[in-house]
Amino acid sequence: MGPGENASPDENIMAYDLGREIAKQGWITLTGGRSFGIMDASLKGAVEAGGLTIGILPGDNDKNSSEHAQIKIVTSMGSGRNYISVLSSHLIVVLGMASGTASEVALALKSRKKIILLNQDEITIRFFKNLGTYNVLLAKTVAETIQHIKEYVGMNQGVGSTDGQD
């Protein structure tokens, strides 16, 4: 999860790398499916590394979505889809920050999902840790993020073998 328009170039590069590494592990990448920012860059990285990608789209058709979203879920809900994105994910990686992204992190905490805050600033970390310390992990790099996910998947074996979204 991460911003669209407001993502920085460095964040987009990191998102691309993250998508690649997720795909290499055989995991699925799911984002809000728009055609720019973290959503697009991570899906692009995943597709180029041979992974499967899902976009949870805001509009009432699949126009203007990321060309790297292979499976397109069309919600017609605008930012209301953020809750679906969160509930449909086994684990959430947060890269970059904007209001939509913040709502996803908050809803993920509400739903007791595991969250990895990747490269976030001190205020953001403290704010979300205050809301649900137990489910918040921190990472500075893509490698650390993948390591966290591996540990999480290891603790939740069985999940990975019964469906396609690990």
Added chain:
Amino acid sequence: MGPGENASPDENIMAYDLGREIAKQGWITLTGGRSFGIMDASLKGAVEAGGLTIGILPGDNDKNSSEHAQIKIVTSMGSGRNYISVLSSHLIVVLGMASGTASEVALALKSRKKIILLNQDEITIRFFKNLGTYNVLLAKTVAETIQHIKEYVGMNQGVGSTDGQD
């Protein structure tokens, strides 16, 4: 699209066959993802023929969903998810009838989706044709249904090559 609890044994057999044939064509099967009725039987057929399957789930987690839904979209919207199921499909096949199914056909007509009414009775056909003749096709068998879809995909080439939900 079709009923859960209220599907007849014959309808479930036909749904299983339909899922198989959809998968053999390389198309994706998407249903409401519950663990019984048309939803479950068509996903089972699709998986057993090597296809990719998606369940748009009603609850706020993936428990109690069809074990044959490989990709599970968790909506927490109950029957409100029906609109998402419809919008995320390129074409809708309707097998069996119940109130939830009827809402999906109506929303599909509203969204100008192509609909195939498979093995429906006269009242149902007349009711929905009154609401949108142009988008309603009829079929009596799975083979006829697949033929209709092939013609539709043929008329919409390009769709099939850019994403995974044909």
Added chain:
Amino acid sequence: MGPGENASPDENIMAYDLGREIAKQGWITLTGGRSFGIMDASLKGAVEAGGLTIGILPGDNDKNSSEHAQIKIVTSMGSGRNYISVLSSHLIVVLGMASGTASEVALALKSRKKIILLNQDEITIRFFKNLGTYNVLLAKTVAETIQHIKEYVGMNQGVGSTDGQD
């Protein structure tokens, strides 16, 4: 519940009368809140008779909504809001028919709501009665409709006194 663009002039007049009579009974009128058709006409009648009105709006703001919707619930869900309209109503009156309206009747049957089909044709009546006979009532006039509602409210006393949506 009833069509927007596709409502006939006679249906709009009947919707206006229905809104007036609902308001005179002290009941609230809730519709999909758009600025034309049955939605607008019934709200107009209700407001002019001193009633309270609610519009469950499709867009992400309250622009273009009926000027007669006093309370505006902004859903950003398009036709996905139909389920909310249904669940938020104690009883549903259906006047005119189109695909969106049909989805509301189907969802109302799914939710086991009481439904009054006002001035509907034979095919429509038979289709919906097949889906849930017990909850479907028929009426030819506004007066008959109001009589049905009175009987329903009488059987559900207590509902009316504890909240504002009878």
Added chain:
Amino acid sequence: MGPGENASPDENIMAYDLGREIAKQGWITLTGGRSFGIMDASLKGAVEAGGLTIGILPGDNDKNSSEHAQIKIVTSMGSGRNYISVLSSHLIVVLGMASGTASEVALALKSRKKIILLNQDEITIRFFKNLGTYNVLLAKTVAETIQHIKEYVGMNQGVGSTDGQD
């Protein structure tokens, strides 16, 4: 907007006072409609001061909702309803903090709604100001909050006269 279970006794008292003062101004109080915490206390205050109240409910019926919600919008969307609560409000007052509340503030910023952070800590204020300074106002007391709203309503005259949710 504010927490349910996690609201402190002091926050609930302040919410009750806030509801009272909102009602005295002739404004409508809208909350997530549950039967405890900030949601319940503010609706209770509003009703006791003669105001109109709306609850945007999470479940698929109106059981277990606050008895002080006069108009009950039944969404069947769980926390997905938070976006509807935000979009249906002209201005959002935030009292107390939890993950669901944080998602509402974030979605309000995303929707460019005016937000008053009432009695929030330094981390919370800094986090949300980073996401959208221009729309975030601060208050320490109910009186200050009402003053902010009056100024906002004054700047948006016409809104107040055309609908019922100011």
